[in-house]
Amino acid sequence: MRIPAHSVCTAIRDDIVAGVHGRGSRLTEEILARRYGVSRVPVREALRTLEAEGFVVTRRHAGACVAEPTEQEAADLLETRTLLEPLGASRAARRRTEAHLKVLRGLVRLGQERARQSNGEDLRPLGGWFHETLVRAAGSPSLAALLTQLRHKIAWMYVQEAPAGPVQHWAEHGAIVDAVARGDSERARALMTLHTERSASAYRLRFAPGGGLTERVRNAQHSVNTAGLLQ
Amino acid sequence: MRIPAHSVCTAIRDDIVAGVHGRGSRLTEEILARRYGVSRVPVREALRTLEAEGFVVTRRHAGACVAEPTEQEAADLLETRTLLEPLGASRAARRRTEAHLKVLRGLVRLGQERARQSNGEDLRPLGGWFHETLVRAAGSPSLAALLTQLRHKIAWMYVQEAPAGPVQHWAEHGAIVDAVARGDSERARALMTLHTERSASAYRLRFAPGGGLTERVRNAQHSVNTAGLLQ
DNA sequence: CAAGCGAATAGGGAATACCAAAAGCCCCGA
């Protein structure tokens, strides 16, 4: 599986989010390098980036492991998003361009259509794109980076159940875009607050809600992962 | 100036915040390596980290430059902090340990003392330590990392004027710690909201508020920096 | 037999050398 070296970071992150590298599993530079078909240096750079993003933890001379966020951290993640997403919406209402509006309206149109017909899984990525473009319309790269990181982590720790009312869900998206189009930043913020609070209930923790995995099981999983990497 | 290679990242970040590497100035790997007395590899890793943190921007095959945040981004930074700091306070109220409380009370005691006597600059770091320990008491490493990054960036882009009423300022700190000690998360959040909103007015943008520096001046500064690096 | 200590090993941290490719520049010519 040879991968362009400059996107090793994305590849590893995706694999972590997808569960290929399990929580707490060891990330050996040599093995990663072979797995993605690059040398150790790009791997190390990627690991530094992922460490800064909070996906891996490193101890000096002891290498990198996939992080093991607690239930508390996972909860904070959702709450952080419910705080920042409205900020993005309000900023977007002030700074959006016509091009942004066009894309947003297209996404909403598509989403509402599909929500009415197929309540299937194919509108999950649409929701992601919607929020992604919205925060980009806010014209603040750092805020956008923050929120995309948050979404990545949330996708990692939570499994998003099919939203209870997809039509309602996308109606809210539409209302937000309307407020953004009118430049009504306060209404956009309020609507987004409601929206994120409502959709937060559709997220369920991925790992055992009780107390996490035992050491025995963790080590077993680790062996499995290592074996898989060596194939 | 030989520096342990594993802290090159911190060194560069500190230099950026301190203004040694000016906004938009070029960061050549070779020069950085010589400046900090390490080889290119640690420098490259550090640059990846700093890129993830938003302090530098890189274009493929065109190297790294110190970022040039717009006025908008700077404003968003302050607003983001006023949103996240209260979250940290409320979490701290639920999760703080006795050890945390002890340190916080000590800091407040010290700060209030110095605020009464010398309204000088020596209580600036105290404020930083206070907020730092408070967010660590929240027991959420990711939230703590987020807020420390925010503080670094704010220190980079803003010059903090001596707070108008240091006594009042530290009285608010005391009230927050009291709420945290009682486990009253909602009151801690509310107090912190007030506190951050109030202190936000003490920050003034570092760079020219009009339209930034001209290309001419920027290049001149760049030469100066380069000369300084080569000494 | 248990517990603790020490040696062996594996893996990360770092330096160095080297190459390819892309970007930026500088100069020359139209």
Added chain:
DNA sequence: TCGGGGCTTTTGGTATTCCCTATTCGCTTG
């Protein structure tokens, strides 16, 4: 004066090497 082409600089990436530390396994000893 402006545009294009070649040259140089610098980055991206690989390979190799050395050193150092954490871990682990086994041995010794109580």
